Amino acid sequence: MACVGLQSFPVDVEVDVADRGFPAFNIVGLPDKAVGEARERVRTALVNCGFAFPQKKITINLAPADIPKEGSAYDLPIAIGILVANEDIVLKEKGLFFGELSLDGSLRHTRGALLLALFAKKVEMIRIFVPVESANEAAIVEGLEVIPVRGLKNLVEHLRFVKRIPYLKTINIKKLIETAQPEFDMAEIVGQETAKRALMVAAAGGHNILMSGPPGAGKTMLSRALPGIMPTLSVEETMEITRIYSSAGLMQPGEAVIRRRPFRSPHHSISLAGLIGGGSRPVPGEVSLAHLGVLFLDEMAEFPRSVLEAMRQPMEDGKVEISRVAGRMVYPASFQLVAAVNPCPCGYLGHPKHECRCTTRDVERYKRRISGPILDRIDLHINVPAVEAEKIIGNAEKGESSLVIREKVMKAREKQLKRLTGTGIFCNREMKNKQVKEFCRLDSGGVRILRLSMEKFDLSTRAYFRVLKVARTIADLEGSDDIQSVHLAEALQYREKVF
Amino acid sequence: MTGNRGEDIATEYLWKKGYKIIERNFRTRFGEIDIVCRDGQTLVFVEVKTKIGHDFGEPEEMVNKSKIVKVKRMGEVYLQDKGLDVSCRVDVVAIVIENSWSVEKIEHYQAVY
Numbered sequence: 001m002a003c004v005g006l007q008s009f010p011v012d013v014e015v016d017v018a019d020r021g022f023p024a025f026n027i028v029g030l031p032d033k034a035v036g037e038a039r040e041r042v043r044t045a046l047v048n049c050g051f052a053f054p055q056k057k058i059t060i061n062l063a064p065a066d067i068p069k070e071g072s073a074y075d076l077p078i079a080i081g082i083l084v085a086n087e088d089i090v091l092k093e094k095g096l097f098f099g100e101l102s103l104d105g106s107l108r109h110t111r112g113a114l115l116l117a118l119f120a121k122k123v124e125m126i127r128i129f130v131p132v133e134s135a136n137e138a139a140i141v142e143g144l145e146v147i148p149v150r151g152l153k154n155l156v157e158h159l160r161f162v163k164r165i166p167y168l169k170t171i172n173i174k175k176l177i178e179t180a181q182p183e184f185d186m187a188e189i190v191g192q193e194t195a196k197r198a199l200m201v202a203a204a205g206g207h208n209i210l211m212s213g214p215p216g217a218g219k220t221m222l223s224r225a226l227p228g229i230m231p232t233l234s235v236e237e238t239m240e241i242t243r244i245y246s247s248a249g250l251m252q253p254g255e256a257v258i259r260r261r262p263f264r265s266p267h268h269s270i271s272l273a274g275l276i277g278g279g280s281r282p283v284p285g286e287v288s289l290a291h292l293g294v295l296f297l298d299e300m301a302e303f304p305r306s307v308l309e310a311m312r313q314p315m316e317d318g319k320v321e322i323s324r325v326a327g328r329m330v331y332p333a334s335f336q337l338v339a340a341v342n343p344c345p346c347g348y349l350g351h352p353k354h355e356c357r358c359t360t361r362d363v364e365r366y367k368r369r370i371s372g373p374i375l376d377r378i379d380l381h382i383n384v385p386a387v388e389a390e391k392i393i394g395n396a397e398k399g400e401s402s403l404v405i406r407e408k409v410m411k412a413r414e415k416q417l418k419r420l421t422g423t424g425i426f427c428n429r430e431m432k433n434k435q436v437k438e439f440c441r442l443d444s445g446g447v448r449i450l451r452l453s454m455e456k457f458d459l460s461t462r463a464y465f466r467v468l469k470v471a472r473t474i475a476d477l478e479g480s481d482d483i484q485s486v487h488l489a490e491a492l493q494y495r496e497k498v499f
Numbered sequence: 500m501t502g503n504r505g506e507d508i509a510t511e512y513l514w515k516k517g518y519k520i521i522e523r524n525f526r527t528r529f530g531e532i533d534i535v536c537r538d539g540q541t542l543v544f545v546e547v548k549t550k551i552g553h554d555f556g557e558p559e560e561m562v563n564k565s566k567i568v569k570v571k572r573m574g575e576v577y578l579q580d581k582g583l584d585v586s587c588r589v590d591v592v593a594i595v596i597e598n599s600w601s602v603e604k605i606e607h608y609q610a611v612y
Contacts, residue, residue: 020584022571023610055610056586 008119013074014061015081023055027078029062032070041072041101042079049105049152054086068326070281072100073110076129079152080159089159095127096120099134099149106151107131111249114242117141127167129155133253137246139168140239140256171256173235180259182228184221187401191391195222198382198494200405203230204412205473206427208315208337208377210300212499213384214354215347219340220265222384223296226338227261228402230294231410237292240332244291248284262293264335268302276310282322282329287314290335300339301369301499308374311337315377339378341370341499351386367499379429379466380494412476428473433465440468445485453492467491501596505549506533508602509592516607518543527580530573534592542587544574549594559593559606567591567611 011029025039046053060078062069076099083089098116099107113130117138120128127145130138135148145167149155157163186196195211199222202209211219233241241258245251251258266275266286277285287295297303314320318334343349344363349356358366375381416427419439425431431439442450454464468483471491475483506523513536514520521542522535534545546566548558570589578584588610595604 020586021578022574022587022589055588 008115009067010123011069012063013077013081014063015078015085016059017054017085018057021057023057025058027060027062029065030068031062032068034072035069035074038072038075038078041075041103042082044103045101045105045152046079046082048103051083051088052086058082068281071111073098073112075099075101076107083156089156091159093127094125095129096125097129099131101152105153107149109133109253112247113137114246117144117146120144135168136171136254136256137251139171140173142170173238173257176257176259177233177238182402183260184225184228185402186225186229186405187398189218189221189225189399191387192218192222192384193399195382195384196399198380199226200229200409201470201473201477202336202380203409204477205470206336206429207379207470207473209380209382210339210341210378210499211382211384212341212343214351214386215342217384217386219384220298223294223338223340224263225402226294227263229405229409230261231406231413233261241292244284244288244331248289262290263296264290264293265296265298268299270307272307272310275307276314276320277322277331280324281326282324284331287311287320287333287335288331291332292334294338295335296338298340300341301366305369305371309371312373337378343499370499376462379470381496381499382494408477412473415476428469431469436465436468440472440483442483442488443485446483446488449485449488463495467495470494501549501551504596504600505594506547508594508605509545509547510534512592512605513545525577527576530569532570532573532577535577540586542583542585543590544570544587545590545592546570547592547594549596551596551598553595557593558595559591559608562591
């Protein structure tokens with residue numbers, strides 16, 4: 001099986017052992033370096049497992065010939081093919097073979113096991129042989145016989161019916177997700193009630209959020225806790241995330257699925273290709289790795305402008321299209337953006353005790369680094385002030401734990417889902433203007449407040465719709481069917497220009 | 500001189516091992532195969548490397564990849580020339596002789612590359 005992006009194609013590994021000419025070992029079918037080096041791995045592994053490596057002219061053909069093959073997963077099928085050609089074993093069962101060999105003949109964790117399993121299911125090839133460390137990934141697919149292979153020797157014994165390897169039971173993903181605890185608990189964060197509230201709103205409506213505050217205020221901590229208060233993953237979502245991680249080779253050995261919503265925080269030195277995805281054979285970037293999770297941009301103003309601007313399309317569409325010579329690839333990239341910034345280069349603008357050392361020009365220039373269109377796509381803007389000493393030292397009351405908040409968030413999401421059925425979208429952030437008009441009706445008090453504030457703060461049309469969306473989410477959180485003036489007032493707070 | 504002596508030694512050595520010697524110093528415009536012989540069904544092209552003494556390293560170190568490739572290519576020429584299509588391989592015989600022309604060491608490497 002070959003992968004192009006998240007698509008898979010079957011690859012036949014044909015092995016020919018010819019009894020004339022000089023001994024040779026050639027692989028054809030557009031192998032990349034890793035596939036080509038399978039020669040040495042297979043040869044050594046076979047010899048070290050006690051099999052004779054034929055001194056004959058061996059030709060491996062990876063068909064279809066015109067799709068580039070990459071990765072190390074072809075080691076095992078090649079080795080099996082040689083063993084069969086050498087009449088060491090007789091294949092009596094059908095199956096897909098997959099895995100990287102190490103020199104002693106044992107199998108290594110190989111990326112893409114889940115994609116293989118999904119593919120096997122599609123073509124109704126029930127049995128697959130995968131390295132034991134990658135087998136859990138494949139075992140989440142129902143209706144397959146996933147045979148975890150420790151090494152070449154075990155596999156040969158299995159195929160010779162000497163000692164059969166039992167296949168894995170299908171892993172119940174649901175249980176795995178439900179037992180996953182949030183990595184960071186909101187209750188551990190001191191103070192910052194406003195920010196916590198805003199994060200809850202963000203989680204409930206899927207809104208993007210921008211936090212501005214001095215260094216050390218807890219912006220990073222807060223954002224790390226966000227995945228924990230977002231709704232628990234559904235089985236489909238888990239599969240989608242795991243597919244991306246499996247194809248990118250980011251699964252830990254033995255890991256079955258990604259159980260928590262991803263949290264990605266790329267450093268601001270990231271390149272455009274690193275964020276969006278790229279390469280001559282495109283690999284997923286950070287926006288895709290944060291799919292259905294959180295993309296956290298710390299010090300957002302330090303990111304190169306071009307990189308930030310490139311995020312616009314994925315933020316709108318929930319996917320990225322990467323076009324290269326080798327092909328066009330579409331990766332999902334539906335993430336929630338959390339951006340953290342300092343209010344000025346030194347970080348202390350507006351701090352109650354610390355003096356800001358920046359000139360007005362410095363501040364101006366700093367703020368210009370993030371363009372309007374990007375800021376416009378962020379629904380919630382909040383200030384995260386420094387925490388007062390009393391709260392840190394004293395036994396400040398612990399806030400709500402992530403699990404409690406998550407309950408509320410999930411209730412709000414349920415309301416949204418019910419309302420949005422049939423529209424093809426799933427949360428308030430995604431609402432188009434038409435839906436905003438339909439679902440975000442205001443009472444007379446609300447209309448008055450909104451008119452006043454529009455005049456006073458000079459809100460743009462787009463801002464107007466965003467305020468309404470956020471107000472809708474807040475109303476959902478409160479369990480209210482219509483938007484009341486309190487909800488609207490709170491939403492207007494998150495419009496305050498903080499950066 | 501040294502080379503010829505070495506090739507004689509190698510031929511005898513291989514013959515004693517049960518190889519059937521077919522030809523010595525098969526030559527074309529492009530190069531040469533020291534010994535062509537047969538090991539069972541397999542045609543063997545042998546490159547002989549001879550040195551006097553151990554100074555400057557062992558003889559086998561003096562046979563590098565390009566030399567082997569050259570012998571292999573010559574082997575292909577040989578096959579064409581004789582119209583053969585059999586399995587074949589390249590061997591290296593490394594010989595160290597002393598000043599007194601006696602053999603000090605003989606090493607046979609099968610199927611190099």
